[in-house]
Every structure is written in C-alpha cells, then in structure tokens.
Amino acid sequence: MSSVERTDVLVVGSGFGGAIAAYHLAAGGARVVVLERGPWLESREFEHDFKLGSSYTRIFDFVVGDGMSVLGGNCVGGGSVVYFAAMPRAPRFVFDRQGSIGRRIWPKGISRDTLEPWYDRVAEALPVTGQDWNEVTYAGGLWAAACAHAGLTANPVPVAVDNDKCTNCNWMMAGCRFDAKRSLLFNYLPAALAHGAEIRPLHEVQRLTRTDDGGYRVHYNVIDDEDYRIHTASGTIDAKIVVLAAGAGATPVILQRSEADLGKMPHAVGRYFSGNGERLNTAVIDEDRVREVLGLSREGGLAYAANQIGRGPVVANWDRLDGDLPEFSRFSLEQLYFPPGLGTILAQAPDAEDAGAPTWFGVRKKEMLRRWQSWLTIFIMSEDDNEGVFGPPPATGNAMRISQQMLGRGNLRYSPTLNTARGWAEADAAVREILERDGLAKVRPWTNDLVGAYTVHPLASCRIGDDPATSALDDRHELRGHPGIFVTDGSAVPTGLTVNPAMTIAALAERAMPAIVRAAQERGIPVRYGAPAPDGATSARRAVEPLVPGMIRG
Amino acid sequence: MTLEAFADTIVPGERRSPDDRAVAGAAEGPGAVAAGAVELLRTPATGIHTDLPVLADMLNEHARAYADQHGLTLDPGVPAFVALAFEDRTALVRSLVAPGHPEKDAWVLLALFSNMAFDTAAHMHTRDALAEGHPGLLAMGLMEPSPDGLWRFPAYSYGRRLADVHPDTTPSGSPR
Numbered sequence: 001m002s003s004v005e006r007t008d009v010l011v012v013g014s015g016f017g018g019a020i021a022a023y024h025l026a027a028g029g030a031r032v033v034v035l036e037r038g039p040w041l042e043s044r045e046f047e048h049d050f051k052l053g054s055s056y057t058r059i060f061d062f063v064v065g066d067g068m069s070v071l072g073g074n075c076v077g078g079g080s081v082v083y084f085a086a087m088p089r090a091p092r093f094v095f096d097r098q099g100s101i102g103r104r105i106w107p108k109g110i111s112r113d114t115l116e117p118w119y120d121r122v123a124e125a126l127p128v129t130g131q132d133w134n135e136v137t138y139a140g141g142l143w144a145a146a147c148a149h150a151g152l153t154a155n156p157v158p159v160a161v162d163n164d165k166c167t168n169c170n171w172m173m174a175g176c177r178f179d180a181k182r183s184l185l186f187n188y189l190p191a192a193l194a195h196g197a198e199i200r201p202l203h204e205v206q207r208l209t210r211t212d213d214g215g216y217r218v219h220y221n222v223i224d225d226e227d228y229r230i231h232t233a234s235g236t237i238d239a240k241i242v243v244l245a246a247g248a249g250a251t252p253v254i255l256q257r258s259e260a261d262l263g264k265m266p267h268a269v270g271r272y273f274s275g276n277g278e279r280l281n282t283a284v285i286d287e288d289r290v291r292e293v294l295g296l297s298r299e300g301g302l303a304y305a306a307n308q309i310g311r312g313p314v315v316a317n318w319d320r321l322d323g324d325l326p327e328f329s330r331f332s333l334e335q336l337y338f339p340p341g342l343g344t345i346l347a348q349a350p351d352a353e354d355a356g357a358p359t360w361f362g363v364r365k366k367e368m369l370r371r372w373q374s375w376l377t378i379f380i381m382s383e384d385d386n387e388g389v390f391g392p393p394p395a396t397g398n399a400m401r402i403s404q405q406m407l408g409r410g411n412l413r414y415s416p417t418l419n420t421a422r423g424w425a426e427a428d429a430a431v432r433e434i435l436e437r438d439g440l441a442k443v444r445p446w447t448n449d450l451v452g453a454y455t456v457h458p459l460a461s462c463r464i465g466d467d468p469a470t471s472a473l474d475d476r477h478e479l480r481g482h483p484g485i486f487v488t489d490g491s492a493v494p495t496g497l498t499v500n501p502a503m504t505i506a507a508l509a510e511r512a513m514p515a516i517v518r519a520a521q522e523r524g525i526p527v528r529y530g531a532p533a534p535d536g537a538t539s540a541r542r543a544v545e546p547l548v549p550g551m552i553r554g
Numbered sequence: 555m556t557l558e559a560f561a562d563t564i565v566p567g568e569r570r571s572p573d574d575r576a577v578a579g580a581a582e583g584p585g586a587v588a589a590g591a592v593e594l595l596r597t598p599a600t601g602i603h604t605d606l607p608v609l610a611d612m613l614n615e616h617a618r619a620y621a622d623q624h625g626l627t628l629d630p631g632v633p634a635f636v637a638l639a640f641e642d643r644t645a646l647v648r649s650l651v652a653p654g655h656p657e658k659d660a661w662v663l664l665a666l667f668s669n670m671a672f673d674t675a676a677h678m679h680t681r682d683a684l685a686e687g688h689p690g691l692l693a694m695g696l697m698e699p700s701p702d703g704l705w706r707f708p709a710y711s712y713g714r715r716l717a718d719v720h721p722d723t724t725p726s727g728s729p730r
Contacts, residue, residue: 130725135711141712145716158727298709308697344669363580369565369693370694451662
C-alpha cells in the first residue's frame with residue numbers, strides 16, 4: 001500500500017492569493033490542502049504586547065536583503081492578518097505602465113475596466129467600505145488638514161474594517177483582537193474549511209518535483225511553533241494542481257529551488273521585483289503650530305499628540321495619481337501608523353544632518369523619540385522600476401532565519417534606478433512641502449542605509465504578462481512551461497500600483513479562478529467554478545458570469 | 555560592559571553612578587542600557603545571544619584600531635570601546651554600520667536590538683514594562699492600556715471634514 005499522500009489541489013500560502021484559491025476550488029468540489037508556513041492564531045491570541053514571542057513577532061516576517069527589506073505576513077491568513085486593511089482599487093493609469101522596458105507591462109486583457117467586476121467580488125466578500133470624516137482618526141485628520149492647507153485634496157481610504165468594532169488601539173500589525181479587521185480569517189478561509197479544505201499551519205514548502213502522472217510533488221518542512229529556525233519533520237504531498245501563493249518574497253524562491261527537478265524556469269522568476277515604490281517619512285509635529293495654523297484641537301487641550309491612537313492608514317492624498325503626469329512621477333501620500341520596534345530606528349532626526357550628527361541614532365534621535373506621540377508618518381507609494389532580483393535560494397524557506405521569529409536575511413538585491421530614485425525624491429519633496437509649510441512640522445524620510453529600502457507590499461517577482469521574456473506567468477497566472485502550476489499572490493502583480501495592493505492582489509486572484517478550475521477539470525478533478533461570496537452573497541458573482549468563458553483557455 | 559557602551563551609543567543616557575564607565579552620560583534621562591538593552595540581547599529569541607562575546611571582542615578590536623588611527627591612548631583598565639569618548643564611540647559605530655562595511659549586518663542587528671530595548675522593551679511584557687516604569691516607554695509617552703491590558707481609545711477623531719476629497723474618487727472611496 002502506498003504511503004504517498006495525495007490531494008487534488010495543493011495551495012501554498014493562506015494569504016489573499018491562497019485563501020481565494022482554496023475557497024473557490026473547495027467550494028467547487030476539489031480536495032484542497034493549504035500549507036502555511038506560519039502559525040494559526042485565533043482572535044484571543046492576538047496580543048497587545050511588544051515582547052519578542054508575542055503575536056507581534058509570531059505572525060510576520062522581516063527579511064533583510066541587499067538594498068531592500070521586506071515585511072510580510074507569516075500566519076494563517078497571511079498578509080490579511082497583519083495588514084492595515086486599506087483596500088483602494090488601483091488607478092486607471094497603472095495598467096498602462098511601461099517602466100523602462102518601453103512597452104505596456106500588464107497583459108492586454110487587463111485594465112481598470114476589465115478588473116472592476118473582480119474588484120467587486122472582493123469588496124462583497126470582505127466587505128470593503130468607505131469611511132466618513134467622523135471615523136477619521138486624529139492622525140488622518142491632521143494629514144487631511146495639512147493637505148488642505150497646502151491647497152490639496154485628501155481622501156478617507158476605503159477599508160476592510162468594521163469601524164463599529166474598532167477601538168483605535170493601533171495594534172493591527174499584531175492581529176486584530178477585536179475582530180474589527182476583516183481579515184481572511186472571517187470570510188474566504190472559514191468558507192474554504194466549510195467546503196472541506198484542510199489548512200496545515202507551520203508547514204513551509206521547500207520545492208516542487210514532478211510526479212509520473214503529470215502532477216507535482218510538494219516537499220515541505222514542519223516548523224517548530226516557537227523557534228522557526230527548527231524543523232521538526234518533513235514530508236511530501238502529491239497534487240494534480242499547485243497554486244503558489246507564498247508571497248512575493250517566497251514564491252519565486254520556491255520555484256528557484258525547484259528548477260533542478262522541474263527544469264528551466266521562465267527568466268522572470270525571481271526578477272522584476274517591485275517594492276511598490278514605498279518609502280516612509282516621519283514628521284515631528286509642532287503642536288502649537290497645528291493649533292494656530294490648522295485650528296485643530298482635541299480633548300485635554302491637546303492639538304494632536306495622538307500618534308498612538310488610531311488604526312493604520314485612514315487618509316491619503318491622491319493629487320499625484322494623475323494619468324496625465326509622466327510615469328515615475330505619480331504617487332500617493334498616505335498617513336500611516338508604524339509601530340515602534342520595527343521601524344522607529346529608521347526615522348531620522350530632522351536637524352541631525354545639518355549638525356553633522358548621526359541621524360538615526362544618538363543624542364538627537366533620542367530627543368526625537370521623546371516626541372514620539374507627536375510623530376506623523378507619511379507612507380509613499382510611487383512607481384518603481386521593478387529592479388529587484390533574487391539571488392540563489394537559501395537552504396530552506398525564503399531567508400536565513402536569524403531570530404527565533406520574525407527576522408531573517410534573504411537574497412533579494414535591489415538597486416534603485418534613476419527613475420525610482422527620482423520618484424522617491426519628488427514624493428519626499430511633496431511631503432516636505434505639505435508638512436513643513438508654515439512650521440507645522442519637521443520631516444525627513446526614513447534612511448535606506450541600515451536595511452535598504454523597506455516595503456510592506458512586495459510585488460512582481462513572478463509576474464503575469466503577455467511577453468514571455470519579461471513575465472513568468474501568462475495572463476491566466478499559469479507558470480510558463482510548467483502546466484498545472486499557478487501563482488496567485490502579490491508576485492503575480494506585474495508592477496507597483498501607487499496604492500495599497502491587497503485589493504488588486506485579491507481581484508487578480510478572483511480573476512484567475514475560472515482558468516484554474518478549468519485546468520483542474522482537464523486533469524480529471526471534479527470541480528466547478530461559480531461559488532458565491534463566502535457569506536453566500538451572489539450579486540458580484542452574477543456580474544462576472546458573462547466574463548467567465550473569456551477567462552478559460554481554449 | 556562593551557555591549558552596554560554600544561547600546562548607550564545608540565540611545566544615550568545619563569550615568570547610573572558617578573563612576574559609570576559604560577554609559578557615557580551624553581544625554582539626559584535613562585538610555586538604552588537602563589531600558590534593558592543587554593537583557594534583551596541576552597534573550598534567546600534574538601538569535602544572537604550566543605554571539606555576544608564574539609561581537610564584544612570584535613568591537614574592542616575595532617576600538618583599538620580606531621584609537622591607533624587617531625592617536626588616542628586608551629585606559630587599559632576598561633575594554634577598548636568603553637575607553638573611547640562618546641564622540642569617538644559614535645564615529646566608530648557610524649563607520650561599522652555604514653553601507654559597504656563587511657560586518658554591517660552584525661552591527662545593524664546590535665543597533666536594532668539596542669533601540670528596541672528602549673522603544674518597545676521587547677524583553678518584557680509591555681504591561682509589566684509600563685507598570686515598572688520602563689524608561690523608554692515612559693520617555694516616548696506610551697499611554698496606559700485599559701485594566702484588561704488592551705488599548706482602547708474611545709476619543710479618536712476631530713469629527714469634522716478637514717479637506718475636500720479628490721474629484722476623481724469612486725463612491726466607495728477609491729481613485730478612478
């Protein structure tokens with residue numbers, strides 16, 4: 001009797017790309033197993049605690065590369081558990097981006113218009129809602145008022161948050177204790193489980209090999225639940241279809257490690273990585289000037305001093321999301337809370353450089369830390385040039401793990417082109433122009449000297465496209481030359497988006513489903529496409545029904 | 555003592571006693587050392603706790619080389635890095651963490667954890683740290699949680715429209 005474990009579909013990762021695939025395939029009748037490298041935590045385990053070993057360090061990874069560091073989810077639910085739930089749709093011009101290759105990067109079949117019905121599916125599933133000004137936090141309100149003072153607009157950001165449940169605790173990155181954040185733990189994943197999908201946490205996929213019947217064997221290690229550097233077991237599962245959704249920092253690494261067995265990978269595997277053009281600026285607010293210039297005040301006689309209060313990004317400036325502007329000069333400027341511990345060290349004391357003093361440590365930085373409640377962080381998402389390249393894969397996982405949890409050293413190399421650097425400089429200048437106007441604040445960008453640029457939205461390391469030379473996947477997300485392997489996470493998104501990407505990652509995953517279901521059918525799996533939203537809603541499904549035949553090859 | 559001096563270079567503090575050598579006394583109020591930097595570095599969770607003696611030796615070697623280069627005479631009664639003046643410690647650390655230094659990764663890690671001791675007390679439960687008056691969290695003004703240890707802020711909004719929204723915005727709030 002064979003001891004080989006088999007399933008119809010093996011999904012790697014349980015973030016947006018993995019959860020959406022697991023749900024649709026399980027609901028359609030396929031046997032689905034999901035392997036997730038991180039732990040499976042429930043709401044009561046999401047702690048308000050900075051101690052190493054709390055949920056704050058258990059559920060995400062910080063991987064330092066050469067010139068770029070990546071912060072990503074590492075738990076059941078993936079990025080959706082640690083993200084800030086900002087869910088804007090990408091602006092129209094993004095889909096026409098050319099980058100420095102000089103021709104359209106996105107597949108011709110995808111535009112904002114054609115993606116809209118798939119966005120709607122996601123919006124119905126989570127759901128995603130707008131926010132009114134009474135729900136805008138002090139930090140968001142301050143950013144809005146500063147933008148208005150500079151003659152600009154400011155938008156409350158659409159979010160997957162139930163504001164009635166939100167306590168504005170600002171612990172979103174540790175997982176939402178109050179069930180206010182609509183992570184995948186509340187929609188796609190429970191619905192997938194209800195349809196028989198199996199989720200195995202602490203299973204880190206290492207590589208794929210081929211089986212004799214044209215399917216794939218997935219090789220994994222089992223990770224210790226406290227010290228992620230320790231492997232407690234290993235195993236394999238055979239599947240007819242594999243959906244890779246390990247995240248843009250891990251999916252290409254798995255494929256690189258598989259190349260020896262599977263054969264040559266497309267050139268674009270592990271190349272064209274985008275950090276979504278991200279960058280953070282930290283402003284130290286002059287409380288008196290905020291009161292005098294902007295007329296803001298809150299309880300206790302304070303003007304602002306509310307860095308700790310809130311829930312991630314609430315308000316963004318979108319004046320530069322203008323399709324008439326040249327590429328690499330379009331960006332959004334979003335107010336953001338970034339918790340201490342992870343990035344505080346990268347904030348630069350505004351006056352230190354002029355004094356010849358170190359900017360991110362030392363006496364002046366300590367003085368800046370004393371004013372932490374008056375910090376306002378502005379997050380830049382600009383148009384980078386897909387410069388990132390992954391070097392040879394590490395022995396296991398996607399990084400050499402340093403700490404028991406959270407911290408690792410990866411093989412991503414990122415050296416910004418002049419295009420990217422110019423975009424960053426323009427965005428930095430725009431933030432400064434807004435926040436230093438009339439003495440409201442002093443502001444500096446985070447330093448790249450320590451851990452390189454820093455992205456919380458890794459993209460494009462295994463991207464879709466029409467050109468086999470520059471895309472690893474066809475526009476149905478199938479890996480070129482390796483039928484039956486699909487990629488549905490952020491690595492499939494071909495360019496930076498100038499806005500938070502979760503909504504677009506999810507919409508593309510939804511769009512990829514009909515073709516994956518068809519591929520499964522062709523391999524003899526009794527599965528159908530057409531599940532409603534996870535809660536049973538059907539209006540968005542009805543809207544995509546006419547599109548489905550066009551999504552299926554053949 | 556060497557690691558204390560390194561942590562004090564990252565987040566400087568006042569001397570714990572008049573004869574404190576590791577802490578240079580470059581800034582008012584407690585710094586990373588008083589915040590527990592060495593305790594945090596020694597925590598197995600950091601993954602570098604067994605490397606600390608080697609790192610301290612390397613740092614002192616760099617300090618001796620720095621002193622030679624700059625014609626400084628070091629007090630032999632303390633580790634070489636501790637014997638450096640605060641300004642010289644700062645200059646040496648700047649060179650060690652600069653892009654391109656072959657040991658940069660190691661020194662950045664030490665700096666990261668030294669800073670984390672101050673800004674999050676990552677070796678302690680945050681509630682306990684606040685209850686014990688952790689100097690970093692106090693300096694940053696971290697507000698107290700509710701009695702159940704969770705943070706809630708019922709007052710959180712100015713409660714009024716503060717800007718015009720972009721004209722090309724969808725009804726749900728996305729850019730067009």
